[in-house]
Amino acid sequence: MNTVKRNEETRKKGPIKDVLNKFKYSFQGLAYCFKNETSFIFETIALVAAIGVGIFFHITAFEWLLTLGSIFLIMVIESLNTALECIVDMVCPEYNPLAGAAKDCGSAATCISTFLAVAANAVIFIPYIIELFK
Numbered sequence: 001m002n003t004v005k006r007n008e009e010t011r012k013k014g015p016i017k018d019v020l021n022k023f024k025y026s027f028q029g030l031a032y033c034f035k036n037e038t039s040f041i042f043e044t045i046a047l048v049a050a051i052g053v054g055i056f057f058h059i060t061a062f063e064w065l066l067t068l069g070s071i072f073l074i075m076v077i078e079s080l081n082t083a084l085e086c087i088v089d090m091v092c093p094e095y096n097p098l099a100g101a102a103k104d105c106g107s108a109a110t111c112i113s114t115f116l117a118v119a120a121n122a123v124i125f126i127p128y129i130i131e132l133f134k
Helices: 003-013 015-036 038-057 061-091 097-132
Strands: none
Touching: 003 015, 015 038, 015 061, 038 061, 038 097, 061 097
């Protein structure tokens, strides 16, 4: 269903249905990421692991913010990268250097955010780990 038709149908249903439809479309996007992006599954595992480790070490509210924020940032960028790849594949089904560059740049954004999350979580959790083994 195209976006114009989707928007017309939403206006006819009212604001509550509009909000519910937006959640439905968001969950469809999440389901697509889980089904088609292995890295999204790994990022979810990392999120669950970070929550477990954070609970174990009783990290501060600010540390929770950094931990969850950095991992959710990866997942947001991964979702946008997946959307970019879908659009590129739709517009340019055959190989094109610019299409490849667009996909590579999207992948680079995910990679950079992953480095940021690893660094932030290392700064948070390494002191706790060191303290645990003292």
